[in-house]
Amino acid sequence: MYFFLFNLAMLDIGSISVMLPKAMAMSLKNERSITYAGCVAQVFFYVFFFSLDYAVLTIMAHDRYIAICNPLQYERIMHKEACLQMVAIGLIVSLLYATLHTGGAFASSFCSNVVNQFFCEIPQLIKLSCSGLSVMEAGILILSCSIGLGCFVFIITTYVQIFAAVLRIPSLQGQKKAFSTCLPHLTIVTMLVISGILAYGRPPAGSSDLDIVFAVIYSIIPPMLNPFVYSVRNKEIKIALKNLLQVVLSY
Numbered sequence: 001m002y003f004f005l006f007n008l009a010m011l012d013i014g015s016i017s018v019m020l021p022k023a024m025a026m027s028l029k030n031e032r033s034i035t036y037a038g039c040v041a042q043v044f045f046y047v048f049f050f051s052l053d054y055a056v057l058t059i060m061a062h063d064r065y066i067a068i069c070n071p072l073q074y075e076r077i078m079h080k081e082a083c084l085q086m087v088a089i090g091l092i093v094s095l096l097y098a099t100l101h102t103g104g105a106f107a108s109s110f111c112s113n114v115v116n117q118f119f120c121e122i123p124q125l126i127k128l129s130c131s132g133l134s135v136m137e138a139g140i141l142i143l144s145c146s147i148g149l150g151c152f153v154f155i156i157t158t159y160v161q162i163f164a165a166v167l168r169i170p171s172l173q174g175q176k177k178a179f180s181t182c183l184p185h186l187t188i189v190t191m192l193v194i195s196g197i198l199a200y201g202r203p204p205a206g207s208s209d210l211d212i213v214f215a216v217i218y219s220i221i222p223p224m225l226n227p228f229v230y231s232v233r234n235k236e237i238k239i240a241l242k243n244l245l246q247v248v249l250s251y
Contacts, residue, residue, distance in 0.1 A: 001067070001181070003083050004060045005230060011056065012223035015049035018042055019119035019219065026118075039120040043105060046121070046219075048098035051144075053223075054151060055090030057189055061155040062086075064182050069165045097144065104137035118212055119219075155189055184230045191229075192222050 019042060026032060034042070066077050105122045111130040115121075126137065159182070166178045195218040 001060070001063060003080075004056055004063060004087075007056050007087055008053065008060075009227060011049050011053040012226050015046065015053065016220065016223050018045045018049060023118045034120065039115075039125075040102060040106060042120040043122060043125070044098050044102040046119070047101045048094050051097050052090055052094035054148065054192070055094060056087065057185070057192070058151045058155060059086050059090065060185050061158045061189075064185060065158045065162055067181070068162050068178050100140050101137075101144070104140045107137070116211065117215055119215075121215065124211075152193065159186060187229050188222070188226055191225065195222055 022034065022038070022042070026034075063078055067074050070077070101122065105125050108129045108131050110125070110128045112128045115124050115128065117124045122137075162178075162182060166175050166182075169175045169178060198214050198217060
């Protein structure tokens with residue numbers, strides 16, 4: 001679990017670093033320009049980090065399933081080589097997916113160079129395309145939605161089996177301990193899915209400012225909250241937060 005948490009933390013840092021430093025620099029310099037190569041790089045790395053992040057979350061669901069439903073087989077199934085292989089497969093697939101998605105987005109010509117967003121994202125670039133949604137990009141979007149939905153169904157199915165196994169534990173203390181190892185991961189997946197639906201599953205907004213707000217919720221807030229969600233299980237972190245809250249309330 002800690003190996004996957006390390007990978008998740010690195011991916012969160014990477015996804016934030018793709019867009020936030022450039023957005024902060026543009027805000028401080030009071031400018032709204034980015035080079036074509038910079039826009040391509042933002043799209044590629046954002047898609048890469050996000051897809052690999054989702055792959056790691058899917059692998060973590062499998063890890064929790066083995067740990068709770070087959071605890072005696074955990075060391076045999078989730079050994080170091082197996083964990084490295086799963087992350088490596090996710091890395092290769094994410095690289096290929098990011099390459100295809102970026103190539104499809106920039107394959108057509110653009111009728112405008114004004115992106116109504118604080119970073120380059122594919123939905124906004126499609127709006128600028130002279131030909132609209134290309135056949136290649138439509139195929140990639142259908143494929144990505146299918147894979148994403150498949151991973152989500154896998155996670156839900158896994159947790160149904162996990163909860164069924166936990167409820168069969170006779171000890172209430174054992175149930176709480178098992179749930180405590182799953183709830184942070186389930187919270188992050190839920191937060192990511194809900195923010196994604198708010199950003200891209202809602203009807204088109206008339207205001208570009210609203211699009212930016214939802215993009216911030218989807219692309220920045222989940223990676224920033226992930227370390228906090230996993231840290232609240234740590235006793236030292238809980239004590240520090242409690243002391244900080246007492247100091248704030250005393251003022």
